[in-house]
Structure formats: C-alpha cells, structure tokens
Amino acid sequence: MANRTTWSAVAIGLLLAIGLIAVYYPQLAPALGSAPSLSAGDEFTYITDLDFWQRTPRERAVLATSRFDLGHDLNDVPMEVGPWKGVDDPETNREVMILLEPEQYVQRLYDDDQGRYLWLTMVGGRSSQPFHAPDICYDADGWQYDLGSHATALEDGGEIYGLWLHGKKLFEGDTVPEEHVVYYFYLFPDEQRNQADGIVLFKTTSARFGTLEETLAMHEAFVREFFRKAGAPAELAQALP
C-alpha cells in the first residue's frame, strides 16, 4: 500500500512538473539564459522596424548581405546587386543636410535590365533629428498620398516589413500628376535600439511602374538583394552559426 502511495505521489509530482514547465517555459527561458539574443557583434545581423521611437509588432531580426550600421561606411553597400546597377546621386539640396544633420547620407540611383529605376537613400544618425518620416515631407510639399505597410519575403525565410507611400502631385504645366512610390524601414545594430548606437533609414523611391502592387513588388525584389533571412530576434540568433 505504501509502495502504491509513493508511486502515486511521484506520478502526480511529475505530471505537475511537466505541466508547469510546459506552461511557463516561454517566460522562464530568457531568465534561464537559454534564449540566445542578438548583439552588435553578430555579423551582418540587424533589427528592422517600421518606427524608431517605439518597437512595433513588425520588429524583426534580419541577416543582411552588407553592413548597415554607423560603424561602417554606408558607401560600401554594393553598387551592383542582382540585375540592379547603381550610381551615386548625392543630395544637392543643402537644406536637407542642414535640417537633418545626418552622420551619413548616401543616395544612389539604381536601374535594372528592364529599364526600371529607383533611388536608394540610406540615412544614418544617432538622434531622432535625421529621421523625418517621408510622409511629413511629402505632406509639406503638397503631395497627395496614401500610406500602408508591405512585407518583403526573404530568400532564406522570414519577412521584413516596410511602410509604403504612394504620392501624387500635379506640377504646373503638367497634365498628368507625377507619382512616387516610397518604401522604407529602419535598421538598428542590436535589440537594445539605443539611438546613440546609430540608426539607419533604408528608403527606396521610384516612379510607379505598372500598378502600385507591381511597383511594390519591384521595391521588394530590390530589398531582397540586401537581406537574406529574418525572424524573431531569438529565432534568428539560434540559427546563426
């Protein structure tokens, strides 16, 4: 009888322990040090998000093919990626630099083998000053626009999110409005997201080629050339060699 009571107690204890572990493991794992995290030392690994002020549900860790942090020169980002070939197209409006005071500002014009083109703008800074949301500028310049978000699926799995802006403006003397499609997101060197560690805005701008969806697909294909894989920060850290 005593033997059976012992076994009952052991069985109940085991079941409770299994239940507790199953239920609370997600919360306990980080404290136990079993969830790896990304750090600035991880090669080509960054945090992306739609905003730099607060984390959004779209925050992802991403494995890049180039360096997108202020510890490196953004000019080293390749000029040729996939079917795209780029040339430097520096910002000539001095007011932009005076207003934003970026630590790094790189602007290029890329075109592909189908004759399509887009501008890549990379803005780096260590405060909020260089990062005016594009819609604020388009609004101030009298453009009509819609705004939404778009996911870029990456070759090796996962997706990163960017905000898109579809702007239209009828310039004097024109009969057809000029249209811009902008797609952008922010990159941080690690999960801490300290502004002092540097933030990089990755922004692509083009005319509309086909529909808005087709144009966003073009931007997505371009972005895919620079980023390979994405996921939750702990997931991606786990996958790193």
Add this chain to the structure above:
Amino acid sequence: MLPAVCSRLFSTRDDSGRSWLLRSGGILVLPAILCVILASCVAPAVTGGSCDLDPAPAGDEAAIRAVIEAEGHYVVTQQIDALMALWTESAFVANAKNTPDTADDDQFWREKDAIRHRYVRTVFPGAPAAAAPADLEIRIDGNRAEVTATTRIGAEVAPAGDRWVLAKSGQCWFLESLTYNLEAQQP
C-alpha cells in the same frame, strides 16, 4: 525514472485485473485540471476593442460610445498599444480633406501599421490636451455601426466632421474606419 513510472502506470494490475491507472483515475484528474487551468492562464484571450475597456460597457450602443471615447482618451495619453487594440486588422483612416463629395483627393492610411504610424508621427506630436468626440449619432445595423461625430482636438472643432465605422466580433466592438474632415469647406 520516467519509463519506470510509465510502466507502473500502465501495466500494474491488482487481483481483479484493473489497471493501476484506472483505479487512480480520481487522483489523476486533479493534476490534469490544474494543468489545464495553468495553461488557460497564459493562453491568449480573444479580446480587444470594447472588451478591453474598464469598466466593460453594457450593451451595443454603450460599447460603441465607449470605444470612440477611449480612442480620444488614449490619443491624449498617447497609449499606442491600447489605441491599436481598438482597431481591426483591415481598418483604415481617411482624410476627406473637406470635400465630402470628392473621393479622388481622399488620403488613406491603410491597415494597422499605417494607422499606428499616423498616431505616432502625426497625431501624438501635436500633443492634444483633449480629444473628446461629441454629438454622437449612432446607427447600428446588425454587427456594424456607423457613427457621426463632432471631434474636438484641443482648440480644433470639426462639427459632424468625423464618420466612424465599427464592426462587432464576438461580443467586442472594434473600429473599422475613421473618415475625418468631412465637413465641407465654406466658400
């Protein structure tokens, strides 16, 4: 250890031939229930919209009114996560630009990411001290409702300038769209 316990659980039989597991069923129910209760404590509850508000509003009209009032309150207190919990995934915000009869010039923030962006980058920087809707006209049609409101954001007053559309999911009312600047511009 574990295999031994399992072996005892499933193979030990008494003189009548009944397994130990069956005889111990009554005892095992308790930990099983405990496990289920613990699991339900951390399982995501299907809430949001009016169901997240405290105190919980009673009745459809009260819930709709409470959601719109909560939106104004959370704008003032800049509680972005609480704000976003009020909206459906496919929601939109539109600026009618004071030309209610012309859709071409409307400006859209489509889906929640864009709505969040609008709050953070356009609405919050204005630091509105008060954003209370007034003169609510509520029309409920099944699981959908349309509300016309006058919004006061600080010193700005827009008489009947806002149109909210809400949808009911389960027992919870959510914001599906907001169209503002509906009041026609005076010539």
